[in-house]
Amino acid sequence: AQSVAQPEDQVNVAEGNPLTVKCTYSVSGNPYLFWYVQYPNRGLQFLLKYITGDNLVKGSYGFEAEFNKSQTSFHLKKPSALVSDSALYFCAVRDPLNTGGFKTIFGAGTRLFVKA
Amino acid sequence: GAGVSQSPSNKVTEKGKDVELRCDPISGHTALYWYRQSLGQGLEFLIYFQGNSAPDKSGLPSDRFSAERTGGSVSTLTIQRTQQEDSAVYLCASSINNPGGASGYTFGSGTRLTVV
Numbered sequence: 001a002q003s004v005a006q007p008e009d010q011v012n013v014a015e016g017n018p019l020t021v022k023c024t025y026s027v028s029g030n031p032y033l034f035w036y037v038q039y040p041n042r043g044l045q046f047l048l049k050y051i052t053g054d055n056l057v058k059g060s061y062g063f064e065a066e067f068n069k070s071q072t073s074f075h076l077k078k079p080s081a082l083v084s085d086s087a088l089y090f091c092a093v094r095d096p097l098n099t100g101g102f103k104t105i106f107g108a109g110t111r112l113f114v115k116a
Numbered sequence: 117g118a119g120v121s122q123s124p125s126n127k128v129t130e131k132g133k134d135v136e137l138r139c140d141p142i143s144g145h146t147a148l149y150w151y152r153q154s155l156g157q158g159l160e161f162l163i164y165f166q167g168n169s170a171p172d173k174s175g176l177p178s179d180r181f182s183a184e185r186t187g188g189s190v191s192t193l194t195i196q197r198t199q200q201e202d203s204a205v206y207l208c209a210s211s212i213n214n215p216g217g218a219s220g221y222t223f224g225s226g227t228r229l230t231v232v
Contacts, residue, residue, distance in 0.1 A: 032218055044159075044207065046220035090159065096218070103149065103172060104221065108158035 002027040002095045006107035013081045014115050021076040021110045023091030033074040034092040034104065035065055044090070050074060061085070081114045088112075118142075120224035122208050128230045129198055137193040137227045141210030148191050149211075149221065150183060154204040162206075165191060198231045205229070 003026045013019045025031055035047040048059025055067045065076045076089060091107040121140040129135050141148050150162040161175035165185040176182070180198075185191040195202055205228050209221035 034220055036221075036223075043225040044209075044221075044223040046222070049218070049220055051218045103161045103164050103175070105161065106151070106159035 002031070002093050002105050004091050004093045004105055004107040006089075006091055006110045008110050009108075010111045010113060012113050012115065015083050016080050019078050019081040019085070019112065019114070021089050021091075021112060023074045023076065023107060024072050025074060025091070025093040026072065027093055027095040029095060029097045030069075031074075032094040032096055032104075033065070033067060034094070035059065035063070035074075035076050036090045036092060036106075037061075038088040038090065038109075040087070047076075047089075081112075083114050083116050086112055086114045120208055120210050120222050122206075122224035122227050124227060125225065126228045126230075128232060131200060131231055132197055134194065134196045135198055135229065137195075137206050137208075137229070139191045139193070139208030139210075139224060141189065141191070141208070142222055143189075145210035145212055145222070146188070147211045147219075148185055149209045150191070150193050151207045151209065152204045153207055153226070159207065162193070195229075198229075200231045203229055203231045 005024045033050040036044045037047050038044045048057050050057045050067045058064045063078050065074055067074050088109045088111050090109050092104045094104045123138045146167045148165040151159040153159050163183045164172040180196045183193045205226040207226045209223045211219040211221045
């Protein structure tokens with residue numbers, strides 16, 4: 001069965017600095033990987049996904065993520081953080097072989113706090 | 117509709133009562149998912165519907181929880197004899213589930229359930 005881990009409960013970064021939110025996964029085959037963001041008092045929004053192809057994927061709001069198969073990681077990155085990026089970020093994985101069912105498994109979430 | 121619609125947005129119920137939560141997915145989305153987000157926790161998978169296939173109920177925490185999806189569209193999540201530990205935000209999501217499941221989800225705003 002697939003699983004995903006976000007090792008940091010919270011990440012603090014100063015505005016203008018680069019940010020990284022970490023994610024590692026476990027699936028039996030090649031994974032489908034996703035990032036979602038939840039802003040305060042708003043619903044979850046899809047940010048980006050890796051399905052196949054280029055290991056570096058770009059998404060909304062200037063975010064990008066790099067798929068690293070050898071390290072089973074899919075860290076979320078942004079070159080220059082904004083205060084408005086402060087939110088709860090969820091990494092998610094799906095096994096395209098569907099050995100764990102068709103569901104997507106979400107990590108526990110990482111709260112990003114960007115200080116002005 | 118334009119997005120995933122959930123109702124009610126908030127529900128306060130007494131312990132032991134039954135509740136019904138409704139989800140109206142995006143028109144044309146064949147896959148529908150229910151997740152639960154407890155305070156300070158990640159997203160917990162509950163149940164998944166795909167077209168006319170049998171639902172994946174593997175995430176339902178007890179037999180007090182059930183869900184149905186009528187006509188491949190609207191879904192209702194029912195919790196019988198509610199307990200205080202059922203208090204959470206219940207999120208519904210839908211997607212166009214092409215083979216292999218590479219689509220991201222569109223989430224509703226959720227129903228905040230409080231059991232007193």
